[in-house]
Amino acid sequence: MSFNRRSKTITEGVARAPNRSMYYAMGYTEEDFSKPMIGIANGHSTITPCNSGLQVLADAAVIALKEAGANPQTFGTPTISDGMAMGTEGMKFSLVSREVISDCVETCVGGQWMDGVMVIGGCDKNMPGGLMGMLRANVPAIFVYGGTIMPGRYKGEDLNIVSVFEAVGQYSAGKMSEEDFKQIEKLAIPGSGSCGGMYTANTMSAAFEAIGISLPFSSTEANVHEEKITSTKEAARVLVEAVKADLKPRDIVTRRSIENAVAVIMATGGSTNAVLHFLAIAHAAEVEWSIDDFERMRRKIPVLCDLKPSGKYLAVDLHRAGGIPQVMKTLLKAGLLHGDCITITGKTVAENLADIPDSPRADQLVIRDIDAPIYAQGHLAILRGNLSPEGCVAKITGLKSPVMTGPARVFDDEQSGLAAIMSGKIVAGDVMVLRYLGPKGGPGMPEMLAPTGALVGLGLGESVGLITDGRFSGGTWGMVVGHVAPEAYEGGVIALIHEGDMITIDAHQLLLELRVSDAELAIRKAAWKQPAPRYTRGVLAKFAKCASSASSGAVLDKFE
Numbered sequence: 001m002s003f004n005r006r007s008k009t010i011t012e013g014v015a016r017a018p019n020r021s022m023y024y025a026m027g028y029t030e031e032d033f034s035k036p037m038i039g040i041a042n043g044h045s046t047i048t049p050c051n052s053g054l055q056v057l058a059d060a061a062v063i064a065l066k067e068a069g070a071n072p073q074t075f076g077t078p079t080i081s082d083g084m085a086m087g088t089e090g091m092k093f094s095l096v097s098r099e100v101i102s103d104c105v106e107t108c109v110g111g112q113w114m115d116g117v118m119v120i121g122g123c124d125k126n127m128p129g130g131l132m133g134m135l136r137a138n139v140p141a142i143f144v145y146g147g148t149i150m151p152g153r154y155k156g157e158d159l160n161i162v163s164v165f166e167a168v169g170q171y172s173a174g175k176m177s178e179e180d181f182k183q184i185e186k187l188a189i190p191g192s193g194s195c196g197g198m199y200t201a202n203t204m205s206a207a208f209e210a211i212g213i214s215l216p217f218s219s220t221e222a223n224v225h226e227e228k229i230t231s232t233k234e235a236a237r238v239l240v241e242a243v244k245a246d247l248k249p250r251d252i253v254t255r256r257s258i259e260n261a262v263a264v265i266m267a268t269g270g271s272t273n274a275v276l277h278f279l280a281i282a283h284a285a286e287v288e289w290s291i292d293d294f295e296r297m298r299r300k301i302p303v304l305c306d307l308k309p310s311g312k313y314l315a316v317d318l319h320r321a322g323g324i325p326q327v328m329k330t331l332l333k334a335g336l337l338h339g340d341c342i343t344i345t346g347k348t349v350a351e352n353l354a355d356i357p358d359s360p361r362a363d364q365l366v367i368r369d370i371d372a373p374i375y376a377q378g379h380l381a382i383l384r385g386n387l388s389p390e391g392c393v394a395k396i397t398g399l400k401s402p403v404m405t406g407p408a409r410v411f412d413d414e415q416s417g418l419a420a421i422m423s424g425k426i427v428a429g430d431v432m433v434l435r436y437l438g439p440k441g442g443p444g445m446p447e448m449l450a451p452t453g454a455l456v457g458l459g460l461g462e463s464v465g466l467i468t469d470g471r472f473s474g475g476t477w478g479m480v481v482g483h484v485a486p487e488a489y490e491g492g493v494i495a496l497i498h499e500g501d502m503i504t505i506d507a508h509q510l511l512l513e514l515r516v517s518d519a520e521l522a523i524r525k526a527a528w529k530q531p532a533p534r535y536t537r538g539v540l541a542k543f544a545k546c547a548s549s550a551s552s553g554a555v556l557d558k559f560e
Helices: 005-009 013-024 030-034 055-067 089-111 126-137 161-172 178-187 200-211 226-245 255-268 273-285 291-298 315-320 323-333 414-422 449-457 518-527 538-546
Strands: 037-042 071-076 116-121 141-145 152-154 157-159 380-383 391-395 403-411 431-434 465-468 480-485 502-506 511-514
Touching (some): 037 055, 037 226, 055 071, 071 089, 089 273, 116 126, 116 226, 161 178, 161 449, 255 273, 273 291, 414 449, 431 502, 449 465, 465 502
Parallel strands (some): 037 071, 037 116, 403 431
Antiparallel strands (some): 152 157, 380 391, 391 480, 502 511
């Protein structure tokens, strides 16, 4: 039986000869044309440790696909290192890369008429970009996460990428010696793999396991461990079976399975970026999903995992404690997961979890049982008010009190805000406003880990508020509110804030409010003028021209 879409659609004889000739040049035989053609979207790159360990997985996938009776066809996808680009102009390309990756996957799968595709990725945007491309192409597909990094060690403490950003603030405040600072910088990242806490990469990989597009247990494996290669080979076998069964991404990614993914994001204390990315993923899947659905889910899902950045442990610790399957089984037993959703294995969620214990093991401290959560409700709150009528995102766990009112300290770029922090001009009680950093204004909606990490390092993480129309790293925690929409570049109220205006952040009331009268805001609005675009050519200009609001995922194909 032939599963090759191309061989089915091209007529016999002369019309097929040029098509087959290209394959013969690559060593194909006559028998190969009855086998499925499986793409491997390989995100390997020596740009970043997140992706530097992917080639060995792609090589394993090639072997396993051949053994399973398929023809592997490899192609590349780019990546941007968020950690390396952070605080620089390069960070503006990070979210753009999500769209480029999705376009790469869709273009190669469609252009080469592939029967299925495996996407292998590591850094933050690899996951949403890969899945968005898979959903657009909608041929049988599986995502293989490159794996998390092992922790660095210094003076008996585990280190990770956020340790470095927070050390900047500590060193600048005279709370850390130069020798300690240099050692943390050198030792925090010990090898290949994605950033180790429940930051964006591990958040999205966990969500992909929960949604059913990746294999069970695969989202928390370490890149350097042999089980990652074994899991990749199994993913290849499973993908070939999915091609035979014609099990497609849009069969898997549904409203109910997105609810499963968001439940796991809440239970694990995941990144604020998951809000932006799942809005975009739902758009690609043509599934009805809004920013308010995150708040609906937050109210009923407890935080079960004690994970960084606001907790204690790393993804490797979560893996040893039972991984995402244990988190999912705990939620499923409590009636907080849809067990009937189909997954890439061909089994339902409940079937995949059948052999997982109902409750977490007693000999671990990472995963709590449902009756003893770290927090009774989820941590990603959707705030509204006159400052963000379309909604914005606040991470509210790990704070003594997620409520404050303070005077605005206004900055039209990230760098001037960071300089003010480092020079001691920001004090407890201030509310920093970093604006013109949204999808269009940035452009590219850069992340603000440098300023938030510096605030934490200086001991101001809970006493200084920060609001932005940009994004935050998954490693960010503190009194922070991002994705403010409408953004400043579009004339949102955030553009009308003056230095010293009083701003209220109240996660209890889900409120973000500028304490300025409507009459005064109308006067300011009439005087406001949209600034000239920062870029007028190239990929950043195209992104700025096409990007939707953050409240709808900052996607490029939301045509009215």
